Amino acid sequence: MPSTIPDIVISRLPIYLRALDRLAQEGHEVTSSHELGKRLGISSAQIRKDLSHFGGFGKQGTGYKIAFLSGQLRQVLKVDREWEVALVGAGDLGSAVARYRGFTDRGFRITHVFDAAPEKIGKRIGEFVIEPISSLKKVVQENNIKIAMIAVPAEEAQNVADALIEAGVRAILNYAPINLKTPEGVHVQYIDPVIHMQRMTYYLP
Amino acid sequence: MPSTIPDIVISRLPIYLRALDRLAQEGHEVTSSHELGKRLGISSAQIRKDLSHFGGFGKQGTGYKIAFLSGQLRQVLKVDREWEVALVGAGDLGSAVARYRGFTDRGFRITHVFDAAPEKIGKRIGEFVIEPISSLKKVVQENNIKIAMIAVPAEEAQNVADALIEAGVRAILNYAPINLKTPEGVHVQYIDPVIHMQRMTYYLP
């Protein structure tokens, strides 16, 4: 079950999980690879194949119990727990991320917000008190934080990433519009809305 | 040059463009597939192959002139112009998107912000005056807007998408955590930070 599973399969599991939770919310208790596939624009064969990497979660003839499958996926993805997350950057973007209410219930809780600007230290964003970046290493280590989000300008992102990794962070969600150099074993995901926009204009007349 | 080019190639071009702009910013004038690949963690062969779909932009022995290649990619991606964008949803998330300064210079300008809540209509977010969703169709049509962003709750996202598409929108950046059903010829990109987070926890110990 370990490292033999293709990244691209892992990357689809959260999509399945989201769709399952939505189905549950709509009152469904059972679904099928066909129904799920139709909702997601994915072939039923692919969904069955993806799931089969982790076990047989369904029943021939009837399909998948949504609550059960969703629980299994949560376990596989390790979001059957709550991860503490450090956020670096308390500007416009960082503040918005800090205030975003959608992380809880889906496995994540921001517990610390850092910024480099002296005038911001001690100020509040919602429930958080902004901490100085100089205490990042200590705080991340003491709390054994493994996941961070970067919401600083592009120029500072690499330095912040280096500091985070040195402090023990192993997964980074990077909002800065720049590619990070990271060592083996550190995982990075990127969010740059402009990239997504530019992926669509090609197809417009 | 048209529809024969794989989606996955198109999806990488904005990444190349971003890296080129960064190289330019750092003072470089020329680069190579090898240098670019090293920065991005992509093989040089793939970069050359991707670019070759659109023409020969480089020179043997020397590589690519950054300014030229960047201009060409902008043309290919149709971001050598400024696209007007409508934003639907003026809650926490929508407001943050509206205030985000990173769209300009990279091809996009939000020109209208809509919301359904009567108490928000007429209020301002930065430079925008929030417009009622009832005038969405008229405004989008009159301004010939082809691109929109959705930042409303999951439950409303499909309805908003339907309205946008009926009004002529052909590309949607969806921040709502839900898959949209759209007809042929409408392009959708998704941003859900939790999905990205859940793609990393699997790999954590």
Next chain:
DNA sequence: TAGATTGTTAATCGATTAACAATC
């Protein structure tokens, strides 16, 4: 039982990489 749907195997399809002639 008949109908439906899984899990899996084999076949197909497509994307990535390696290699190299061309040439700056």
Next chain:
DNA sequence: TAGATTGTTAATCGATTAACAATC
């Protein structure tokens, strides 16, 4: 010229799909 790097072809690799026996 010698060294470097492109653009492209062919080989490899991996992912998706089709099909079906198993079985609920």
